[in-house]
Amino acid sequence: MRKYFTVFAASWQDEFTYRLNFILWRFRNVLRFLMTYFLWQGLFSATSTIYGYSRPDMVAYIFLVLIVQAAITSAPSADNIGGEIGSGDLSNYLLKPMSYLRFWFTRDLASKSLNLLFSFIEITLLWLLLRPALSFHYSFFSVFGFVASGLFAMVIYFLVSASARFTSFWYPENTWGLSFLILIFIEIFSGSIFPLDVLPPAGQIILQATPFPYLIYYPISILDGKITGLYLWRILFQSASWTLLLLIFTRFLWRKGLRVFGAEGN
Amino acid sequence: MDIISVKDLKKHYQIAQKEAGLAGSFKSLLHRQYSVVKAVDGVSFAISEGELVGFIGPNGAGKTTTLKVLSGLLYPTSGAVSVLGFTPWKRQPAFQKQFSLVLGQKNQLWWDLPAQESFILNKEIYEVPDAQYKSTLDTLVQLLEVADLLKIQVRKLSLGQRMKMELIAALIHSPKILFLDEPTIGLDVVMQKKMRDFIKDYNRQYHSTIILTSHYMDDVKELCDRVIIINQGRLLFDGQLDEIIKKFANHKILTVIFSKDINPDALKSVGQVREFTYPRALISVPRAETSAAASRLLRDFPVADLNIEEPAIEDVIREVFTGKDLA
Structure with missing residues (x-):
């Protein structure tokens, strides 16, 4: 365990050396927030509810997206795993008594914790600046459910992006295309631009068969008190199932991939 | 005791081949051809x-x-x-x-x-x-x-x-x-x-x-x-x-310094002339004929200095790799 703490500490140091990069990345998130914020403001200027969402409901939703995104989609692993396989730098890790997946998950956690910290500061500033009306309906159970589903979401995101990058074992030159596609899917179908219950029922049913809604939409809906009781437990159970399924799949790809890994680059 | 032992190790890779140019890229997109590279092909050794x-x-x-x-x-x-x-x-x-x-x-x-x-x-x-x-x-x-x-x-x-x-x-x-x-x-x-x-x-x-x-x-x-x-x-x-x-070099190198200018063509009778810039010549001769060649040099040419050496190991190894014989 200690080795991963050291990885965590080194990752923070590493992030600090890329201050500008980090600040720009946060700035991008704030811009995205403002974009969706003003988009919804425009839509709400004509009507008071859209798909059952009042203006304060929707504002609360997109504020929460900013926080949840910091915790879930901030993942340096996604930018590095494919490249390390293609260039053969993966060798450095394979030589050592350490798990590659755990190494990158730890680095992601380090990045997430920093991003989360900053997202709280940003939210406070944005709230002071915009002073919007917010509506929250949280309870003890909804906070518990939110934390639990959020933790699953972190792991699901990591496994989806890692397994996509593992295709580099077979197609070192094609990995970026696939990853980009998945990134777009995540962006749209995880609920980071709009809550997914605005979609027609057929679309919602299709989405439920993918891991995407578990990343952002369900955690926020749980916190907001929309998902309660038995439904909450069902969503948590499904999150856990996706996590397990993806874990098995990712490990399967990893083992197969190592068989064809050529340790190139020297 | 052997700390490392390797017996008949083989590592063959299958690698995709692509013909040159853009047309080749399209072709390999539709129909990839593979060839097998035998990176290691039956190596055995032990190390203590x-x-x-x-x-x-x-x-x-x-x-x-x-x-x-x-x-x-x-x-x-x-x-x-x-x-x-x-x-x-x-x-x-x-x-x-x-x-x-x-x-x-x-x-x-x-x-x-x-x-x-x-x-x-x-x-x-x-x-x-x-x-x-x-x-x-x-x-x-x-x-x-x-x-x-x-x-x-x-x-x-x-x-x-x-x-x-x-x-x-x-x-x-x-x-x-x-x-x-x-x-x-x-x-x-x-x-x-x-x-x-x-x-x-x-x-x-x-x-x-x-x-x-x-x-x-x-x-x-x-x-x-x-x-x-x-x-x-x-x-x-x-x-x-x-x-x-000893194993790969079946020749030795004679390094000669002449006291007077000579006809380089005449040196061919001694062995293979690898280098000649007056006053110095490098002649390669089969191992078994070394002493005969040396005495012929001393007898027939104005020799100021003569050295008999093993060929440089770099040369031997290079020639082993290129499959050439040094003599």
Whole structure:
């Protein structure tokens, strides 16, 4: 365990050396927030509810997206795993008594914790600046459910992006295309631009068969008190199932991939 | 006792082929053609504890592939490999804690942090006790003279300085076996020499087993008593360095200094003239005829000085690789 703490500490140091990069990345998130914020403001200027969402409901939703995104989609692993396989730098890790997946998950956690910290500061500033009306309906159970589903979401995101990058074992030159596609899917179908219950029922049913809604939409809906009781437990159970399924799949790809890994680059 | 044993190791790769140009790219998009490369093709050897063995061969001979199989990065196509009693590609932590592979063109240090941070990370990864870490680091830092570089970002170090740091990172867990792939590549002559001295000292002090690959014959000549030569995935030679000459060079070199100008064509009767710039000539003669050729030279030509030498080992090895006979 200690080795991963050291990885965590080194990752923070590493992030600090890329201050500008980090600040720009946060700035991008704030811009995205403002974009969706003003988009919804425009839509709400004509009507008071859209798909059952009042203006304060929707504002609360997109504020929460900013926080949840910091915790879930901030993942340096996604930018590095494919490249390390293609260039053969993966060798450095394979030589050592350490798990590659755990190494990158730890680095992601380090990045997430920093991003989360900053997202709280940003939210406070944005709230002071915009002073919007917010509506929250949280309870003890909804906070518990939110934390639990959020933790699953972190792991699901990591496994989806890692397994996509593992295709580099077979197609070192094609990995970026696939990853980009998945990134777009995540962006749209995880609920980071709009809550997914605005979609027609057929679309919602299709989405439920993918891991995407578990990343952002369900955690926020749980916190907001929309998902309660038995439904909450069902969503948590499904999150856990996706996590397990993806874990098995990712490990399967990893083992197969190592068989064809050529340790190139020297 | 054998610490490393390799029996009939084969590693064949399937690689995609693409014809030249854009049209070739389209073609390979639709229909990929594969060919099999026999990177290692039936190599066997055994190495005992404390040996320092040189692995030589031209580019693509299979040296690095062999090292990668020995360190568990690659699965072999066939053959039996045992290192410290382990099967390398199972990558058991107990095995990984006992060896290190240094790839001359690979970086394991964190680029944006001082090297020290990578050392600490390796200490934790390899679970090195505090006291042992401190004493190993002190020794290595002293041997490599890098005390003042520990706190500098790796990206700011020169290539030579970085190589030293890479070595420290690789040695922090005091490995019993060290695989060094081109440890002196890209270094200037002074640094090359220092690196060689270090490797020699390390082998002596810690009684560690070292396999080293290098393009520089100087590395091998200075460090290794035993040499394994591979070419095109096959083992050509395994033995003492000086036996290479006896085995492969069936000729000797006569170096002559003439006191008066001579007709170079006349020298052809002595042997194969490899070089002639008055007053000096290099003549290659079959080993068995050396003394006859020397006496003919002394009798028929105005000789000021004459030397009979073994051919340079570099030449012998080069000719072995190109399949040419030296005589």
